[in-house]
Amino acid sequence: MDTRYDPQAVESRWQGRWAERHAHEATDGTGRAKFYCLEMFPYPSGRIHMGHVRNYTIGDVVARQRRMRGYDVLHPIGWDAFGLPAENAAIERGIHPAVWTRDNIEYMRGQLQRMGFSYDWRREIATCDPEYYRWEQEFFLAMLERGLAYRRKSLVNWCARCQTVLANEQVEDGRCWRCESVVEERELEQWFLRITAYAEELLTGCDALVGWPEKVLTMQRNWIGKSIGAELTFPLADREGGITVFTTRPDTVFGATFVSIAVEHPLVAALSAGTDEERAVAEFVQHVRAQSTAERAVGKDGVFVGAYCRNPFTGARLSIYAASFVLMGYGSGAVMAVPCHDQRDFEFARAHELPMRVVVQPDDAPPLDPARMEEAYVGPGRLVGSGAFDGLPNEEAKLRITDAATAGGFGSRATQYRLRDWGISRQRYWGAPIPVVYCDTCGVVPVRRSDLPVVLPTDVELSGTGGSPLAKLESFVRTSCPQCGGPARRETDTFDTFVESSWYFLRYTSPHEDTRAFDRDALAYWLPVDQYIGGVEHAVLHLLYARFFTKVLRDLEYTGPSSVGATLDEPFVNLLTQGMVIKDGAKMSKSKGNTVEPDYLVQRYGADTARLFCIFAAPPERDLDWSDQGIEGASRFLHRLWRIVARGREWLAAARAETAAGAARPAASDGAGAEQARALRRLTHRTITRVTEDVERRQHFNTAIAAVMELVNGYAELVDEVPPRDTALRAALAEAVGTTVVLLAPFVPHIASELWEAIGGDDLDAQPWPAVDESALAEDVVEMVVQVNGKVRARFSVAPDTADEAVLAQALAHERVRAHVEGKAIRKTLVVPGRLVSIVV
């Protein structure tokens, strides 16, 4: 063993050995408990960044530690390989997306391997492989059959110059990111997945996700946005029909003084037709519709449509306004306006000089006067001016008024969700084809399952203009109708890439299965994922879609009861969302030019140092501040540990062998040596306790490292080339050093393996996680703190089992305590066993 630590040599040696031995492959049920550890798979963008290093290091620590704990661990990796950057590369540099993606995967795979991540490489998948996406096409067909997938017109961002649809991310200040022409909205037929059918289950399911951060659950709940209220129909005045509104405040219906409807609402044109307002309304509608969503969010404009409706409870005539802030996509696209009890309605009413009625009076405040109100009153209270409902607390009135509306036939209870169905069509080339064809006689026809996969052709021309390259590829577009055999055209849109990432974690359980999507038994054995780790930026989209897909695939019976498992309702039991990597106060990103290249770190310091820094510098959920000195510190620790072990390796190995052989120990151990040995063993076993807790329960990996450093500090000066004469101390040192190496194995596996070998250990990968020797933890003495009036005045040692009275007597006898107590009356004393004595004078 060299006395100098050479990370590159150590790392390539062990990485080679792991690959040879297939060291980290899951074994699929050998009677051991399973543990599925998963990190969000990367997009093959070219090279890994520090965010990946951090994410995958955290995951690797968990995976390696659970393996040592005896679990059968599944720790897979793959590539979220479809997506826009590949197309951009093609357009800008003339490289085919498939080639670009494959090359990136090759390079990044090498990078991940050089980091020493313990993946089961046999299970590697890339979502752009037809062997992968064919199952997704099949799921889509099954969803189509069940009405869970459907087609309707919807608005897209369209660049007329480039002749293409733009993703929201490609619209910058309302302009095309590439040619800077103004982006238009266009209505296109799009495919949707009916995620709203699962809104309620996705919402209530959150309650069971106790292993998820509260933050993420809150974001999901808000995203789903359930509102309970009522639908009320306001009959039109002077003509047939009515306007249905959704409200969460049916208790305020007597205070409604007008009705606002969305500019897209079909009644806008119908009602204004033939009135004096017709022209003004048309202009307003056109004006608002030309605005971007952002512009629309600013103003609270509206215009009278020239017609009236009636309050179904009072019969009062209410004017109808077309208003910019009413959304066609939520509720019924119409709202009853109650200026006194809704802030937007209040502002709108003031601006348009519309009447205001107070119908809820707060209990403990002066009565509200509409003329003097400065803002709407939205708090609780009792009803006034509400006919038969006067005097009711408003919460109760919600139910009573809704019941009355139901009885009267003009209303009902209603629940609304903010969640919209998921539009999955992308007018993009580099994605999985949507497996349907369009036939002039039969209409929309699904591709036969036996004809799957619909393979994405590679012989396309990518110019970035003129629409989807698939649409121009005759050999792809022209096909025959599966139903009538006549000529038909293929769908040229591809799936949103979030579709691929919604089920990849299921596929890892049987990635090479080619006759069905999943081996049910394998899936039931491995799922759910025990620990999922990724960036919080996926808190809503990916994590919600994945939950949705899990439930859909359950209902389509792709997953489900089998010999080894029950129904899979939720994919991820525990979720860890790691923070961003920050440098110079901003997230590391290419555009800001503040990146640190993982390759550079590996070359300069080694993978173990990079891993150690990521783990040690911050707890995982917090942002990680990059620091050049921090990585030096991590490197220094590993070099120091190397030197310590190198210094004593021969006798350490011998001492370990002796202990393993059960050789008699206590022979040559004097009082001082025995005392030192006991103290060291206490430190060693306390460290095992702390590290185990930190890794398994608290997931505070940074403090786990701190604990190991304390252990090393505790024995560093005792390790010398010459072994200590005392055999007990020698054994305790060998144990301490061995424990250090084993505890560090999940974090810095290469150097740990090398050091383990140096001190005579065999296969570190097969080494169990250290067990705590409870007897070693026992303290001979405990330090007691004495507080006088809450201030620490003295400390002294006692045997841990000393009676409280004896402890108190000893505390009072302490000279420093006496100095503070003398001449004063003791009002109260308190003994917290093993901790402190509190005296109040």
Add this chain to the structure above:
RNA sequence: GCGAGAGUGGCGGAACUGGUAGACGCACUAGACUUAGGAUCUAGCCCGCUCAUCGCGGUUGGGGGUUCGAGUCCCCCCUCUCGCACCA
């Protein structure tokens, strides 16, 4: 605006159930070893008073409260970060 999270030394961060605030690391200072070192080792390192050890006082964004005891619990306020942003 709503929701969530966070404010602790010069810095990253510890302190888990209310019980020694500042673990561990970085930076810094002094010394040792050295031709030299940005290597390594030893010691110091929250602030103030004190020559200094001892000791005393103060200190977890600010203010108040509960308690023998509060970074931790409760109330009010301030600042920052993230998410959703007209959702009726």
